[in-house]
Structures are given as C-alpha cells and as structure tokens.
Amino acid sequence: MNSPRFEVRGFNHVALVCSDMERTVDFYRRILGFELVKTVELPDGMGQHFFFDVGNGNSLAFFWFAAAPDGVPGISAPEEKPGFGEWISAVSSLNHVAFDVPPEKFGGYRKALKEAGVRVGPIVNHDDSPSQVATEMHDGVYVRSFYFQDPDGILLEFACWLREFTADDVAHAPRTAAERTTPVVI
Template sequence: MQKRANNEFELGGFNHVSLLCDDMQRSVEFYRDVLGMPLIKTVDLPKRPGGGQQFVFDVGNGASLTLFWLANPTDGRPGHFNPPAGDQDPNVPQWNAAISSLNHVAFEVAPDKFDEYYLRLKEKGVGVGPIRNHDDSEAQEAEELHPGVYCRSFYFRDPDGVLLEFACWTRELTDEDVVHEPKTAADRVATATA
C-alpha cells in the first residue's frame, strides 16, 4: 500500500481499537488462543460502576485491540448498535447499523497468507463467510482473482457477535482510485424521500 502524506498530523496508523465484550474469559480464548494475538496488558477497573476490566492484545505493527468488560454495561439496541440475536451470519455485514456504531474491524494480513488463514480459521471451527474479491465492476466483487481486484477479504465474528474481517490489498491504490464525491446528511434525506 502506497504511503500518503498527512499534512496536518503525523499519524502512525491505529494505536488501538476498543470493543466491549460480554465474557472476558471467552473473548481472551478467542483472540489469544484462536486468532493467536498476544495478550500484552491487563487492567482491573475498580472505579467503574460495579467494576470492570481492560485487556489489550497486540495485532501487529504497533497496533492493539482493547477489550473492555464492564459489570454494568448499557443495553444495546438490537439491529442498531449490535446485530439482532440470531443474526450472526458472517456472510452478512451489518450495513444497516446506526450512526456512531461500529460496523466491523478489519485486520491486515499478507496477500500470500490470505488463503492459508481462511482455511486455518475454518479448521479452528470459526464460521467464516465467503472470500470476497473486491473490484470496480458493477457487482463490486469478482468470482476470481484478476488484475482489477484491489482487495481480498472475508468476514467472521467474535464470541460477542462483533464482525471481524481479514483483508489484504492486492494492488497499489493511486489517485485514479479516488473518483466519488462525498455524500452528506442531506443526501440521506433525499434518498429516503425518493
């Protein structure tokens, strides 16, 4: 992936992404034991109402994934801030999620390891969706890998139903890949009334 300059801030990528979990032990078993992420820090949070925990996993290149367990979390709104019960199919990203909610977390994998990792997760009993070859066709996906595919990915879920993705860039992105005008809140209203 070509590095592009940020003229405002010198960012080094993500420091961490934080998720809430229902059962820290179950989540540790998934992220550490199934996905192989080293657990690098644990924190007890006794000052939270009822208490809590924070566990940090190394996801590579200096980035981390932080999981929080809270004794008194707020209730989610099924279908808005979390997937509805029973809708845990890794084939179906939650594109109808509410604004400010998390859609999914994608982990960068090396292109030459992509197919191996897909099979490895299946062998570990993780339900994985189909491999997606993202391209600029009308369907936005190709059945087969070809020179126009710019990213390959597949989805799966953690024990709490958070949608995760393994993804890899397959070609260099250039200025020619930036061709769309950004939509606004007004565009959403116009689409809803059309």
C-alpha cells in the first residue's frame, strides 16, 4: 500500500444545513445521544453553526442560515430511504451520512430508534452479488446497515463493517461524466 500524500486522520467535521436548529439539536442529542460541543452565532445575523461529537475525534456540524432556501427532495437530498423509495440525489449533493457502529450493538440500535419513533428502513446486508444485497447473512457480506432520516429529511445510516477489505475489493474502473444518462426533467 502506498503511503498517503496527506496525513488525514478521518473527518474533522461534516457540515450540513438544517431548517430548525432547535429541532435538530433535540433529534441529535435526545434520539442519537450525540453531545453538543460547540455553538457559534454567525456574524450579521446570518445564522448559526453547531457541532456534535460523533466519536473518535469526528464531528457532525449543522448550519442554520436565516435566508437558506428549502431543499428539494430528489435533487438536493434523497426523497426516501433505500427500501422505501427513490434515494438518488444530484451531483454535488450529500446523499447520506453513515455512522460506524459496533456489529454487536447493531440490532439494539435499530430497535432503540424504532422505539423512539424514528422510521427506519430494512436491514441491508451489502455483498458483491448482482443485486448487491443478500437476504441472509453469509461470508461475503462486508457491511450491514439500515437507513433513517433526521427531521429535515437528511438521510442517515448506521453501518457496521464485517470484514477487512483486500486488493480483490478494488475491481471496477471509474466511470466518467460522458457515461451518465440524462435525467428526465418534468
């Protein structure tokens, strides 16, 4: 393995935009249990920027902009969770944030979210089959996950790695912009 050009230790933070900071703080603190570690009032009444500790030195941050336009489901973010509907989003959008969780706590976390009233998607056993989803566990499942959304519809995922990757896991040539199909605009 080549040594990295830059010594990146993970994410410092991922910054998203919310419509209601109070509701966002309630969800991420009360439902997900993330500690609110920093709050900032932006200059000139522009808005706020809040940071949650998500473990391992990583943060999830939110901007609340007083003049932010509403998101457009299916363009700026997925319309739904995989398994419930359309989850494609536009180029340069953030499709989802996946949180790494311990495999032994995966089922309990899903149950806890459901008990808290969060609508969660089905468990997805990601594998290398043509459908990329296994209905049952087997040695080829490399990650298990389920998806849910925050109050603004931001797609979130709890995922747990089940095996280490090898050189055989990098087997596809990157696709190009010229290979994209033109979406139908209604």
